[in-house]
Amino acid sequence: MKGNPNKRNRNKYFRFHKDHGHGTNECFDLKQQIENLIRQGKLRNFLRRDNKDEKLKGKVEKSSSRPPLGEIRVIIGRDSMGQSSKSRKTYLKVVQNVQLSRRSPRTKNTDKQAITFTDEDAERIHHPHDNAIVITLLIANYTTRRVLVDNGSSADILYYPAFQQMRVGRDILHLMNSPLVGFGGMKVQLVGTVTLPVVVGAYPQQVTKDVNFLVVDCSSSCNAIIKRPTLNNWKVITSIYHQSVKFPTGYGVGQVQGNQLAARECYLAMLAMDE
Structure with missing residues (x-):
């Protein structure tokens, strides 16, 4: 009340x-x-x-047939579009122009590639399942396993133990002494931000992009979390049912298969942490 x-x-x-x-x-x-x-x-x-x-x-x-009483919007965190009033208005105008013209200002040849999922993509997946998509990425030239693909997250997260193992040097880490607050009110200590190159896919069907990570110091069964804007930047299409992500490249459609066993282990590890 x-x-x-x-x-x-x-x-x-x-x-x-x-x-x-x-x-x-x-x-x-x-x-x-x-x-x-x-x-x-x-x-x-x-x-x-x-x-x-x-x-x-x-x-x-x-x-x-009554009209709805209101609208509940999605809760998001700080995003890459900026937080100023001017930047929000500019972004809104761009979105409205695209919706009216039905044409995006950025049109590349990779957009013409059809991305589909078939029954063959699900042959080696245990069904039924409710696993999240956990993949392996090349981050700062380190093969990084247990990377959670989160369509609902608005922040790329790199956990501090994983950052320490990369040995890229703390001098590239922009220190920040401010906590992140989760849905339950729990505060997570934010160490800083760091921009690292990330490679998704296998050569030659791969994409390389710089990703700005929030480095947090807390216990987690995952090494990193890839956020929604980054997935959008890669033009990734995810399928939880097929435990797979696909994306367009200059050499055809790339694919990264999720590790169903790692996803289950991460889930059980998080339960153990909560207990």
Whole structure:
């Protein structure tokens, strides 16, 4: 419940929130959830029956045709587009122009390559599964295993133990003494930022790009996390079902197969850390 708890009416207690402040008939959240259940057809036994079924059908259709109450947007972190008001407005104008013209300002020959997944791509995958995609990348000329491909992340993460093993020197690390805050409120110490060359794929179907990593000092079963903007920069297409990522190159479509066993080991290791 929102608002200052000290200013609520303590004479009213509501079991739905397990808190005081208002009664059942005054609860907007409860009414909204009941309406959602009605639209899903889960509370038909509790609806008032009229003589004709058409009236009931009309009520349900009218309820389902109501406009949404609002929009819940995705939660993201600091991105590569910049945080200033000017940069956000500029980026918005570019996106709107592309949507109106239906043509991207950057059109390369690699865009014409068709990227598909077939049953052959899933032949050596154990099904059913719910594994994340964990791949191997060449980072700063080091073969780096256990790299998590995260379409929902907005920050490339390199864990400090992996950075130390690369022995690229702390002089290229831009130190930062500020924590990152996760969804659970847990703070993770940020060591700094570093830009390293990353190679995805095998020669000649490979892409080499510089990636700006946030170096964090905390326990993890992975060595690195590749974020959404970087995947977009590589034009990567991911398939969790096939445990594979594909991307266009100047020599055809490149592919990196995920390691299903490593993904499972990472998951079990994270559970052990939580315990």
